[in-house]
Amino acid sequence: MSETTGCTADWHLAHSRPGLFLEYFDPRRPFALRINTLVGRFGDVQRLCDGGEARPEFVRLRNELAFHLVKMSRWWGFDFCPRGVTGVRNPLFMACVKAHVERSADDEALFDLFTMQRHMHAGDPGHILVLGRDPGADPAICVLYGVDGQRHFRFAIGSPGREPTWNRQDYPDFASAWLAAWAVHALIRDDEAGRREFETAQREHDAARAWHQRHFHRCDARPAIPLYADAHAHLSGCRSEFGRSEFRAIVNKLAFDIARMAVQRHMALADAMKEGDGRDIHPCMANTVRRRARAYVATCLDPLVRAEMDALLDGVLYHRPRRCV
Structure with missing residues (x-):
């Protein structure tokens, strides 16, 4: 860059x-x-x-x-x-x-x-710093989010004008708390399909959290290919739109990492993938990785660097098969 x-x-x-x-x-x-x-x-x-x-x-x-x-x-x-x-x-x-x-x-x-918790009851799950109100909730339902003294995310639901009740469950990140809150929100509104969607998304986000944690970890060819296959399997198994969106971005990031490594090593994409996996790579798979790398640039990188990263991907060497779907 x-x-x-x-x-x-x-x-x-x-x-x-x-x-x-x-x-x-x-x-x-x-x-x-x-x-x-x-x-x-x-x-x-x-x-x-x-x-x-x-x-x-x-x-x-x-x-x-x-x-x-x-x-x-x-x-x-x-x-x-x-x-x-x-x-x-x-x-x-x-x-x-x-x-x-x-x-x-x-x-x-x-x-x-x-950090220091000078203003909090350190370690107290009942002492909660309020982060704010969910702007997308039904006007008749007040949804608040907070972080407790154990540094876990929490949510509370109530009616406007009345003090909301904090759910006892704690969550490791905001998205987990948000999904849980919206599952309850759907339950209150008798939206059974919505409740199932958010509960499914919670389970799929639990799997995605480990990938988010490693977002800035350095990646080389040897683990990148198995990681790509693993993430793609998760994506194929997702049933919620939230889960599919998360894993689509994860898979596309790994594809971008693989394509960028191929450019840096002046290797054909299929050869770089074979080096990481030890097996022959079908040209269609290499093309899929290249398309996913392009999608990552278009949807997950700062617009300021997209032209530069597209130009970098133009340098990917690959074999275009006669028929790829």
Whole structure:
């Protein structure tokens, strides 16, 4: 990827505010699109800061983006090492985060909950920091989300004007709590099909969480092919739209990783796949991987880098069979 996107500081001030592309209370949008965009924008802004851009409002944007990287890692439960993901040394990165939370009481409260817990009853599942209300719920049903003293996500459901009751079950990430809340929401509305859909999605998301956790793990050819096959099997077994959407993005990411490795090694895609799997790869399978890699670029990468990544995939060597479906 290029060292910079070429966007100016003024462009980023107008277009890279986290609120413009992060929607925390709707996990249906691709996780990968949000986190990849966030990482890319932080990296671009950081490079401009390193290059001498020192306007206070731009530095504050850099710090805000850093905080949201930490928040997203907790929200979705993925492994996050600042230096490994952004190239910025951990102490400097955390200094950016702390500078941001000093300016925002809400963000400071959430950061404290996941770190020192000076404001919480540490370890108390009954002490809950309210994150907000679900904007998509039925107007007659109030759905709240929170994080408890054990750092687990929770939800509460009630009627407007009355104090909601917190469900006793806790969840490891926001999407799990959201799916559980919407299953109850459907039950209240006597929507049996909706209830089954969300409960199925919960089970499928449980399987997807392990893949989200490894989103930034380095991948080489040897495990990539079996991982692709494993994720594809999960996708084929998904019965909910939420689960299919999650695993489609996971499969497409692995396809992109495989295709990018083939380009970097100047290998035909089928040969790179054979190296990782040890078996002959049918040209149709190689073409499927290439199409999925293209789909990942189109749906899960920051629009600022899509042209560059499409150009990279143009360098994939492959054998076009006479008939592929």
